[in-house]
Amino acid sequence: MKAAGLIIVFLFGGLLVYGTLDFPDWGDPAAPASRHVSPRYIEKSLEETSVPNVVTAVLADYRGFDTLFETVVIFSAGLSCFFLLRTKRKAPEARFYRHLPTGIVLRIEKGGRLPEGSVEFERIDSIWVPHDLIIRTTCRLLIPFIQLFALYVIAHGHYSPGGGFQGGVIFGAAFILYAVTHDLRDGLRRLGEKTTIVLCSLGVFIYAGVGALCLFLERNFLDYAALAPVLGVDPVTARSHGILFVEIGVGIAVMAVMFAIYTNLSSVGKQDEGL
Amino acid sequence: MIWQFDLIILSLVIICAVAAISVKDLLGAAILFGAYSFMMCLLWAVMGAVDVAFTEASVGAGVSTVLFVAAVFRTTRRTTD
Numbered sequence: 142m143k144a145a146g147l148i149i150v151f152l153f154g155g156l157l158v159y160g161t162l163d164f165p166d167w168g169d170p171a172a173p174a175s176r177h178v179s180p181r182y183i184e185k186s187l188e189e190t191s192v193p194n195v196v197t198a199v200l201a202d203y204r205g206f207d208t209l210f211e212t213v214v215i216f217s218a219g220l221s222c223f224f225l226l227r228t229k230r231k232a233p234e235a236r237f238y239r240h241l242p243t244g245i246v247l248r249i250e251k252g253g254r255l256p257e258g259s260v261e262f263e264r265i266d267s268i269w270v271p272h273d274l275i276i277r278t279t280c281r282l283l284i285p286f287i288q289l290f291a292l293y294v295i296a297h298g299h300y301s302p303g304g305g306f307q308g309g310v311i312f313g314a315a316f317i318l319y320a321v322t323h324d325l326r327d328g329l330r331r332l333g334e335k336t337t338i339v340l341c342s343l344g345v346f347i348y349a350g351v352g353a354l355c356l357f358l359e360r361n362f363l364d365y366a367a368l369a370p371v372l373g374v375d376p377v378t379a380r381s382h383g384i385l386f387v388e389i390g391v392g393i394a395v396m397a398v399m400f401a402i403y404t405n406l407s408s409v410g411k412q413d414e415g416l
Numbered sequence: 417m418i419w420q421f422d423l424i425i426l427s428l429v430i431i432c433a434v435a436a437i438s439v440k441d442l443l444g445a446a447i448l449f450g451a452y453s454f455m456m457c458l459l460w461a462v463m464g465a466v467d468v469a470f471t472e473a474s475v476g477a478g479v480s481t482v483l484f485v486a487a488v489f490r491t492t493r494r495t496t497d
Contacts (some may be wrong), residue, residue: 167463196467294470302466310474317482399479407486415486 190380192299200304201384205363209348211306212391216345219398223338226410238262266324266414280322287315295392299381305391309344312392313399320400325408325415328400334412337401344394351386363387421462429455442493446484453477 165172186198200208238247238255240262247262249255255262295308320328352363360367365383366376374382408415432452436445453476460469 194467200467302470304467307467307470307474310471310479314474314478314482317479321482402483403479403486406483407490409490 189377190384191377192381192384194299194301196302197298197304197384197388201387202363202365202380205352205387208387208391209352209363212345212348212394215395215398216341219341219401222402222405226405227412228410230411230413235267237265237267239265264326268414276322280318284315284319287318288312291315291392291396295388296385298388299384305388306395308388309392309395310399312396313403316396316400317403320403320407320415325404326413329404329412332400334401334404337397337404340393340397341401344390344392344397347390347393348387351383351390355383418462422459425455425458425462429459440495442488442491442495443485445495446481446488449484450477450481453480 165174169175182195182199182203186195186203187193190198190202192198192202234251236249236254238249239245240247242261246265247255255264291308291312293308294303294311295305298304298308316328316332319331351365351368354371355364355367356362358367358371363383365380367379368383369376369379372379372382404412404415429452432448432455436448436452439445439448453472457469457472457477460466460472
């Protein structure tokens, strides 16, 4: 059976490789892909949208509908992770508390717990106990810069590679880094579950809302030139601004979804103890 | 595009892909998958698709590796097949 599988894999792999022989050469100007709409985008996108990065102009303006539903795909990925994994939080068998000055760990059986406001003790996870001052401090120093870079990537997507998706992922990674180096509860204290869900929806809402606003202003859906009278600029600059609004929406949604998937996966849906 | 670089990166992509599916340790497979994504990212960058390379580096090599590690941490580390 294994041999048969191997033969089939090699047969179809060979067929696929054979199929690629018909592809046009890399960077061939006469290839079908670069003859249809590409020349128009390359020649006109700067004067139509005033965005120097053609990829951003195509992604968020000419093909804005695609990107809207890409964002919806990410949103539904987060949603399905939530519905598959999230379970009701049950009180764990035993809680562990570390006494901060001495480092002694207390084990408290089910039902009992230390008073919430105690500053001498810190609750720790039962499986994995990260307590490394060097790692924590390094990450505390790093995280603001990572977040700043993420904002830069979102805002500078017009001029350089980047945009909502990449910036959102980097922003989410900063929160994940915080949750890994401290613990999941600390991370959730910074960005709670309810906030995450609201932000997920808010991102998609901003994107679709900008599109619907264009519709109300008597233009096509996602035709940002309609925003010109609202923003008080000419239609070309309005398209550039519209792309920025949309990218911000994408960034918020992606950031929230990445953190939501991480928290649900690492705590098996309990959102309590985790990696 | 320099063909020597291309050849080296492409063969590393294939090595990483084969290693990722054949290794028994799932944590190792997750890390190999991250390495695979990073090689793909280099390949995109070499071909001039910088936006795609950026996405591959942040999503493929960054966050998805973390999600794999989180999943391995919550299931088993060794595979049976």
